[in-house]
Amino acid sequence: MSPPASSPHVPVLLAEVLAALDPRPGDLVVDATFGAGGYTRAFLDAGATVHAFDRDPDAIAAGRAWPETRETPPRLVLHPRRFSEMVAALAEAGVSRVDGVAMDVGVSSMQLDQAERGFAFSADGPLDMTMSREGPTAADFVNGAPESAIADVLFNYGEERQSRRVARAIVAARPLTTTGELAQVVRKALGYRPGAPKDPATRSFQAIRIHVNGELDELERALNGAEQVLRSGGRLAVVSFHSLEDRIVKQFLRDAAGATARASRHLPEMTTGPAPTFEKPGKAIRPSDAEILRNPRARSATLRAAVRTAAPPRNLEEQAA
Ligand SMILES: C[S@@+](CC[C@H](N)C(=O)[O-])C[C@H]1O[C@@H](n2cnc3c(N)ncnc32)[C@H](O)[C@@H]1O
Numbered sequence: 107m108s109p110p111a112s113s114p115h116v117p118v119l120l121a122e123v124l125a126a127l128d129p130r131p132g133d134l135v136v137d138a139t140f141g142a143g144g145y146t147r148a149f150l151d152a153g154a155t156v157h158a159f160d161r162d163p164d165a166i167a168a169g170r171a172w173p174e175t176r177e178t179p180p181r182l183v184l185h186p187r188r189f190s191e192m193v194a195a196l197a198e199a200g201v202s203r204v205d206g207v208a209m210d211v212g213v214s215s216m217q218l219d220q221a222e223r224g225f226a227f228s229a230d231g232p233l234d235m236t237m238s239r240e241g242p243t244a245a246d247f248v249n250g251a252p253e254s255a256i257a258d259v260l261f262n263y264g265e266e267r268q269s270r271r272v273a274r275a276i277v278a279a280r281p282l283t284t285t286g287e288l289a290q291v292v293r294k295a296l297g298y299r300p301g302a303p304k305d306p307a308t309r310s311f312q313a314i315r316i317h318v319n320g321e322l323d324e325l326e327r328a329l330n331g332a333e334q335v336l337r338s339g340g341r342l343a344v345v346s347f348h349s350l351e352d353r354i355v356k357q358f359l360r361d362a363a364g365a366t367a368r369a370s371r372h373l374p375e376m377t378t379g380p381a382p383t384f385e386k387p388g389k390a391i392r393p394s395d396a397e398i399l400r401n402p403r404a405r406s407a408t409l410r411a412a413v414r415t416a417a418p419p420r421n422l423e424e425q426a427a
Pocket of ligand 1: 188214
């Protein structure tokens with residue numbers, strides 16, 4: 107069975123990310139999530155040099171054909187690595203400071219649309235879900251993990267309220283080898299009726315994907331990495347697609363900007379601890395109705411952006427690996 111053709115990935119909140127990063131000719135910008143290169147294209151067109159990361163070998167292979175990779179010196183440098191390794195990878199390339207870091211976390215349309223990658227519950231494919239096409243797969247997890255661990259993943263990363271029921275059904279149906287089988291087991295456990303507005307398998311698939319790829323840990327480490335490599339005045343822009351990720355970004359920026367919880371909303375915010383590494387971020391930016399109409403996949407996106415201060419980075423040891 108040949109996989110269905112993948113629809114091109116339409117970059118989300120592109121104009122807003124460009125406005126937040128404001129890349130100038132000669133700037134050095136990190137695109138932590140190359141994907142189909144929508145952001146990278148815009149940064150290159152603005153005259154910047156881009157160091158782009160993606161853990162998906164298919165994404166990197168497509169990027170290798172871009173003419174900017176063959177300029178002398180190259181204006182596009184591709185890193186087939188996890189973005190949590192940003193600091194080390196840039197250091198290996200002789201880069202210690204950058205002007206901007208963009209992140210657009212989650213999966214690309216190409217990954218979602220190709221049944222063989224095993225991310226989609228709407229098309230039948232092998233139960234894989236690895237972005238990097240290596241390491242333990244979703245099948246390894248659902249077939250090998252204890253029921254309680256599966257329930258925890260579904261609850262913590264999918265916010266699935268019936269996580270125990272679904273985990274029990276998964277264990278009873280083992281071994282599961284395809285996305286279709288897993289989707290059916292989840293739907294049956296939750297009493298899904300075709301035609302219901304949202305497929306209940308959505309939450310379980312999201313949870314297992316986040317677990318298999320260690321996505322939340324990756325995000326936290328990459329935010330610390332960005333703090334370490336951004337110059338004073340450099341800009342960070344992060345687009346995320348669900349509340350767990352957005353919470354991490356929001357909390358990171360809040361901590362980095364030096365805000366601690368207020369005893370009362372009538373009292374000023376206290377700043378204690380290390381000097382703020384980012385200026386107080388502006389409000390979260392959401393796609394316009396027009397963008398959501400053009401690109402329904404934008405509907406759950408949130409952009410948060412902030413400007414780096416001159417303070418030394420916190421958490422240096424977490425980036426040492
Ligand atoms: C939403 S897409 C990015 C789309 C891109 N902004 C564009 O306009 O084409 C996310 C990409 O990030 C990659 N990715 C996700 N997590 C990653 C990580 N921890 N390290 C490296 N790449 C990652 C995925 O493989 C995917 O290709």
